[in-house]
Amino acid sequence: MQAIQKDKLPQHIAIIMDGNGRWAEEQGQERLYGHFEGVRSVRDIVEGAAEIGIKYLTLYAFSTENWDRPRQEVDGLMALLVDTIRKEVPVLNQNNIRLHVIGDMDMLPDFAQAALQESLQLLEHNTGLNLVMALSYSSRWELLQAMRGMAKDVAAGLLQPDEIQAETFEKYLTTSAFPDPELMIRTSGEYRISNFLLYQLAYAELYFTHTRWPDFRKENLIEAILDYQGRERRFGKTSQQVQV
Numbered sequence: 001m002q003a004i005q006k007d008k009l010p011q012h013i014a015i016i017m018d019g020n021g022r023w024a025e026e027q028g029q030e031r032l033y034g035h036f037e038g039v040r041s042v043r044d045i046v047e048g049a050a051e052i053g054i055k056y057l058t059l060y061a062f063s064t065e066n067w068d069r070p071r072q073e074v075d076g077l078m079a080l081l082v083d084t085i086r087k088e089v090p091v092l093n094q095n096n097i098r099l100h101v102i103g104d105m106d107m108l109p110d111f112a113q114a115a116l117q118e119s120l121q122l123l124e125h126n127t128g129l130n131l132v133m134a135l136s137y138s139s140r141w142e143l144l145q146a147m148r149g150m151a152k153d154v155a156a157g158l159l160q161p162d163e164i165q166a167e168t169f170e171k172y173l174t175t176s177a178f179p180d181p182e183l184m185i186r187t188s189g190e191y192r193i194s195n196f197l198l199y200q201l202a203y204a205e206l207y208f209t210h211t212r213w214p215d216f217r218k219e220n221l222i223e224a225i226l227d228y229q230g231r232e233r234r235f236g237k238t239s240q241q242v243q244v
């Protein structure tokens with residue numbers, strides 16, 4: 001952890017927590033066991049991110065497309081979600097962590113929505129790490145609902161099409177309160193974005209690791225941050241221009 005340069009920390013790290021199912025199957029267990037074990041990694045990474053001084057941590061926990069998984073797995077994941085929230089909220093609160101949720105909450109079962117609402121309220125005055133859970137989230141869903149919102153405001157005369165700037169559009173996204181992630185991590189050896197933050201990741205540094213999510217711990221997070229700190233972020237400019 002000492003090797004991390006504090007003045008070059010990413011403000012926002014986004015993670016696609018992938019590989020729970022394969023991790024479990026590799027040990028001859030049910031996929032749900034992998035999700036269960038994945039919660040330990042969530043705990044460790046949230047704690048680690050807070051210790052390191054990361055301001056925003058977005059975790060992709062359940063995608064719009066994940067609704068199409070077998071019923072038993074979806075139900076198990078929803079139950080695990082609520083169970084985890086109930087257990088972890090007091091710990092999050094002790095650590096001054098604020099919770100946010102992005103995604104189509106209406107799709108979640110009522111008991112999950114209620115548990116989330118309660119936790120969001122309980123943690124809303126905390127000022128430490130902002131933990132953003134992407135649940136029933138997909139980027140195309142988000143972009144469409146942003147465009148619908150904007151179209152409605154244009155139709156109502158509240159917004160002029162010619163006045164629409166990037167900043168105007170960003171206000172309609174579910175992530176409007178957060179800076180864009182500088183670092184995106186995906187575990188389990190898959191090299192794709194899978195409908196995650198397509199707009200917001202435009203200039204993120206991407207970090208892929210073969211480690212399955214249930215094996216991903218603080219030291220792996222530190223490794224990813226060190227890798228990020230060794231990169232030159234040019235934003236379209238030349239190397240010389242950014243080295244001043």
Ligand code: IPE
Nearest residue numbers: 017018019020021022023061
């Ligand atoms: C990620 O692990 C967790 C969710 C998508 C809910 P997976 O369940 O996708 O695990 P693999 O990719 O099948 O191993």
Ligand code: IPE
Nearest residue numbers: 016017018060061062063194
């Ligand atoms: C992405 O993982 C979504 C989450 C980690 C929540 P998936 O396992 O669903 O993605 P694909 O299907 O491999 O692209």
Ligand code: MG
Nearest residue numbers: 018019020021
């Ligand atoms: Mg997967």
